[in-house]
Amino acid sequence: MTTLDSRRPVAPSASWTRIEMSRSAWAALFGLLVLVLVPTGAELAGTPYAINLVTRFMIYGLAAVSLDLVLGYGAMVSFGHAMFFGLGGYVTAIVAHHALEAGPLFGWSGSMQALVVWPLALACCALLGAGVGYLALRTRGVQFIMITLAFGQLVYFVLMSLKVYGGDDGLMMSQRNVVPGLDLEKPVVFFYVCLALLVIWTFLCSRIVASRFGMVLQALRQSERRTINLGAAPTPYRLSAFVLSAMGTGLAGALWANFAGLVTPDMASWTKSGELMAIVIFGGVGTLLGPIAGAAVFLGLEELLASWTEHWMLVMGPILVLVVLAGRNGLFGRWLGGAHGR
Amino acid sequence: MAADTRSLLQVSGLRKTFGAVKATDGVDLNLIEGEVHALIGPNGAGKSTLIAQLCGELRPDAGTITFDGVDVTALPAHLRARKGLSRSFQITELCPDFSALENVMLSLTLTSGRAFQAWSDPRRDPKLMTAAQHWLEEVGLAERANTRVSDLAHGEKRQVELAVALARAPRLLLLDEPMAGMGVEESARMTQLLLGLKRRYTILLVEHDMDAVFALADRLTVLVYGRTIFTGTPEEVRNHPEVRAAYLGEEAC
Numbered sequence: 076m077t078t079l080d081s082r083r084p085v086a087p088s089a090s091w092t093r094i095e096m097s098r099s100a101w102a103a104l105f106g107l108l109v110l111v112l113v114p115t116g117a118e119l120a121g122t123p124y125a126i127n128l129v130t131r132f133m134i135y136g137l138a139a140v141s142l143d144l145v146l147g148y149g150a151m152v153s154f155g156h157a158m159f160f161g162l163g164g165y166v167t168a169i170v171a172h173h174a175l176e177a178g179p180l181f182g183w184s185g186s187m188q189a190l191v192v193w194p195l196a197l198a199c200c201a202l203l204g205a206g207v208g209y210l211a212l213r214t215r216g217v218q219f220i221m222i223t224l225a226f227g228q229l230v231y232f233v234l235m236s237l238k239v240y241g242g243d244d245g246l247m248m249s250q251r252n253v254v255p256g257l258d259l260e261k262p263v264v265f266f267y268v269c270l271a272l273l274v275i276w277t278f279l280c281s282r283i284v285a286s287r288f289g290m291v292l293q294a295l296r297q298s299e300r301r302t303i304n305l306g307a308a309p310t311p312y313r314l315s316a317f318v319l320s321a322m323g324t325g326l327a328g329a330l331w332a333n334f335a336g337l338v339t340p341d342m343a344s345w346t347k348s349g350e351l352m353a354i355v356i357f358g359g360v361g362t363l364l365g366p367i368a369g370a371a372v373f374l375g376l377e378e379l380l381a382s383w384t385e386h387w388m389l390v391m392g393p394i395l396v397l398v399v400l401a402g403r404n405g406l407f408g409r410w411l412g413g414a415h416g417r
Numbered sequence: 418m419a420a421d422t423r424s425l426l427q428v429s430g431l432r433k434t435f436g437a438v439k440a441t442d443g444v445d446l447n448l449i450e451g452e453v454h455a456l457i458g459p460n461g462a463g464k465s466t467l468i469a470q471l472c473g474e475l476r477p478d479a480g481t482i483t484f485d486g487v488d489v490t491a492l493p494a495h496l497r498a499r500k501g502l503s504r505s506f507q508i509t510e511l512c513p514d515f516s517a518l519e520n521v522m523l524s525l526t527l528t529s530g531r532a533f534q535a536w537s538d539p540r541r542d543p544k545l546m547t548a549a550q551h552w553l554e555e556v557g558l559a560e561r562a563n564t565r566v567s568d569l570a571h572g573e574k575r576q577v578e579l580a581v582a583l584a585r586a587p588r589l590l591l592l593d594e595p596m597a598g599m600g601v602e603e604s605a606r607m608t609q610l611l612l613g614l615k616r617r618y619t620i621l622l623v624e625h626d627m628d629a630v631f632a633l634a635d636r637l638t639v640l641v642y643g644r645t646i647f648t649g650t651p652e653e654v655r656n657h658p659e660v661r662a663a664y665l666g667e668e669a670c
Contacts, residue, residue, distance in 0.1 A: 287526050288535040294523050297512035304472060304510075305527040305585070306498035312533075 099364055099411045103277070106364065110270050114263045126262045127334075128378065132371040133269045134330045139354045139366035140277050141323025146352070147361030148284050149316045150296035154220045154348050155207070155227025159200045159321040161234060161343025163328025166196040168248040168338040169240055175249060189252035189259070196329040197322045203230075204321025208314045227348055234340040245339030248332050259333065269330055273367070276323055281363055283319070292316055324351075357398055359408025368407050423450045425589055425619050426471070431480035433466055440466040441477065442643035448589070453611075453620045455630045458640035464623050465507065467640065468593050471621070472504050473497040485588060498527075503587030505578040507594040507623075513567035517558060517577045520566060521549040524584040552584040553577075556610060572603040579610070583618075590620045596629055608632055631655075 110129070117125040138160055145151040170192050174185030186192055211222040240246045251259040259265045283289050292312050294302040299309060332338045341347065350373075358369020376394065380387035398406060428446040432439070440463045448454050458464055469475040471482065473494035482490045489497055511520050522539055525548055539545055553559050556576040561569060566577060575595060582590055595611065596604045608629045614620065615633065624630050630637065631651045638648045639660050647653075647660050654660050 282538075283535045285538045285540070286535045287537070287539050288533055290519070290523055290526065290539055294512045294515070297514055298510045300474075301506070301510040301512065301581075302523070302527075303495045304474075304498050304504055305524050305581070306495050307527050308493075308495045315535075 099362070102364055102407075102411060106367065107274065114266055123262070126266050128375075129371075130262070130266050130269050130334060132374055133266075133273050133367075134327050134334060135351075135354060135370040135374060136367035137269075137273050137276055137330070138324045138327035138351055139358065139370050140273075140280055140363055141320045141327070142351050143355050143360065143363055143366045144280055144284070144323070145317055145320045146355055147363075148289065148296065149292050149313055151212075151313060151317060152220050152352075153211075153223045153317070153320075154345065154352065155223035155225070155230075156320070156324055156351055157345070157347035158207070158227040158230035158343045159204060159324035160328040160331070160347060160351070161230060161338070161340065162203055163196045163200050163325030164332040164338040164342050165234060165240070165246070165328075166199050166325075167192050167252070167329040167332040168246045170195065171248045171250065171252070171332075172240065172246055187250065187253045189254045192252055193326065193329050196325050200321045200325025200328075201318050204318040205314065208317035208321070209310075212310055212313050212317070224345060224348070227343060227345055231340055231343045231345070234343055243340055245337055245341075248336050248338065251333045251336075265334065269334075272326065272330070276326070277363055277367065280319075280323070284363070288312065288315070353395060355405075357395065357405050359405035359411055362404075362408050362411040365405055365407040365411050369405060372406060424448065425450045425485060426621070427481075427483040428471070429481055429483075431467070431470060431482070432478045433470060433475065434478060439643050441470065444480070444640070444643070444645050446638055446645060446648075448619060448621060449636075450619055451616060452635040453615055453622060453633050455622045455624060455634035455637045456640060457624070457627075457630060457637055462640045463643040464640055465593070466643075468504070468591060468623060472502060472591060498585075501585070501588030502591065503582045503585045503589070504591035505582045505593055505595055507597050509571075509574045509578055511566045511574060511577055511581065514565065516563050516565055517553060517569065517573075517580070518546070518549050518562040520577055521552050521580050521584050522546070524581045525549055528585040549584065552580045555583060556580045557606075571598055572600075572607075575599065575603075575607065576610075579607075583614070588619065590614075590618045592620060592622045592624075594623055594625060596624060596626045604629060 110133070113129045114126050117123055138156070142153065142156050145153055169180070170185045171187060172185070173180040173183070174187050179185070207223065207226045211219050211226070214222055235243050251265070253259070254268070257264050257268065259268060284293070291302065291307050295307070295309050295312060303309060328342060331342065354369045354373045355366045357373050358367065359365025376391060377387065380390050384390070424447055426446070426448040428444055431441050431444040433441040444467060456464055456467070466475065470477050473489070473492055473496070477490065480490070481488055484497065484500060484502060487500070489500065492500075512523065515523065519540070522545055525545055526539055550559065550562060553562050556579050558573060558576045558580065561573055566574060569577065575597075579595060582592070592611075596607050599607060604626055611620075611622075611629075611633055622630065622633060634651055636648060636650055637654045639646050639654065647657055649657070
């Protein structure tokens with residue numbers, strides 16, 4: 076019973092979400108194409124080193140996408156996300172350490188099988204994520220930041236104190252994990268494995284944020300009061316997102332251990348958390364794809380500036396400030412149509 | 418009222434104090450199924466505090482709230498919402514980055530209780546889209562369905578508020594100043610809209626606009642200093658000396 080003459084049907088295709096989605100789908104396709112061609116291009120250009128460089132971008136991209144899930148879509152500013160990066164890496168390296176050098180661990184001789192070790196690393200990160208998330212989600216705002224930071228530091232110091240596993244020197248991983256039929260020791264193969272995992276994870280995350288669950292998660296960010304009064308209890312949604320994000324970051328850590336052949340407590344330090352956050356903000360909060368591009372630009376700039384001067388941070392700092400001042404959507408957020416407005 | 422006098426919401430002896438302030442000081446309220454019941458009172462009478470306790474955002478210090486025969490006094494807000502208590506807010510509470518349609522879809526999604534579903538996109542569910550579109554039509558906002566809420570005018574946001582509250586097929590509708598911030602013309606339109614909802618819903622209406630209240634309400638409860646001083650029909654309230662002194666003043670006579 077309306078008093079207005081506005082009963083004309085509306086074409087559903089006019090939805091802004093759909094327009095933005097197709098644009099980011101196009102960006103994803105383009106990015107994927109570029110990444111697929113990197114190894115060939117690097118060989119042709121005679122710079123095989125580029126393969127390793129881009130592998131590094133992708134591993135950080137994986138962690139950044141995961142952080143964006145909680146930061147951009149759930150508005151949970153986790154300042155301790157490196158703890159999952161560190162834990163994922165350490166689980167992988169420790170299991171390898173027992174398989175290759177040291178004796179059995181609690182009666183288990185360890186394993187080099189990626190299909191065993193990586194899921195194990197993810198499970199550990201999920202457990203830690205559930206615990207930390209459960210406690211941290213009792214708070215809001217600055218307290219949430221401080222609690223996640225505190226847990227991050229806790230993990231950092233635990234890793235420092237693990238003398239059996241190298242203490243502050245870290246732990247070597249002399250061989251990469253094994254996948255049947257693939258030789259991960261070859262940079263090209265490892266590159267494509269990282270690319271595949273990045274694509275799968277990003278696709279998964281994009282489905283999740285567009286789903287009913289993701290809708291409620293984003294609604295809680297925009298108006299918690301409204302969402303609760305529609306019948307949603309906030310914690311289950313936020314905690315699930317946090318655990319998922321922890322797993323993605325842990326996977327990046329496991330890949331990093333393989334890539335670098337070394338894990339150090341620094342992987343879990345608060346500066347690493349800050350770096351991940353800077354990458355997400357740099358690339359565009361709440362866009363998923365933006366942080367991947369952000370990782371490439373951030374690490375690329377770091378590489379470039381470091382080769383030019385050892386005081387590269389003096390240049391990097393102002394650039395970061397400029398990007399943040401220029402727009403709260405980072406480098407690509409405006410173009411990709413992020414979750415935080417246009 | 419005589420035909421159906423089943424009580425839907427019963428509030429008795431409700432008390433809430435903040436320090437020395439008795440914001441709710443023994444409120445009794447009885448809502449009959451199908452009626453439009455207006456809650457009026459001067460500024461600071463404790464209307465907002467009462468609403469917050471009714472929808473579960475605040476826990477009362479004493480007293481009971483019975484909804485649909487069940488004691489819900491200790492139930493948190495999201496569980497009361499699932500029981501069929503739906504509300505609109507005095508200051509618009511919507512998801513500003515979502516379109517009007519998405520806001521209604523969110524409401525529908527959470528009603529069916531299947532929101533813990535992390536794969537399929539609700540925006541591609543034609544049934545859900547149609548249902549949400551229907552509710553926007555109901556409040557006269559069909560053509561703005563795909564506009565982001567932050568780009569809507571104030572009056573339009575109020576219409577979305579209403580659509581979001583209605584979409585849940587609620588047992589009880591708590592409308593907290595639906596005309597807040599509206600001009601004369603918009604208020605009149607909203608009144609027409611609410612008149613169309615009469616008899617289809619049980620409504621508790623908190624409103625300052627006396628024209629709207631007298632046009633809509635079957636019964637009124639007057640709240641002064643956290644206390645319900647009178648409940649009756651609009652005619653009775655108009656002629657009640659204590660109410661006139663406390664609130665209505667000269668203009669309403």
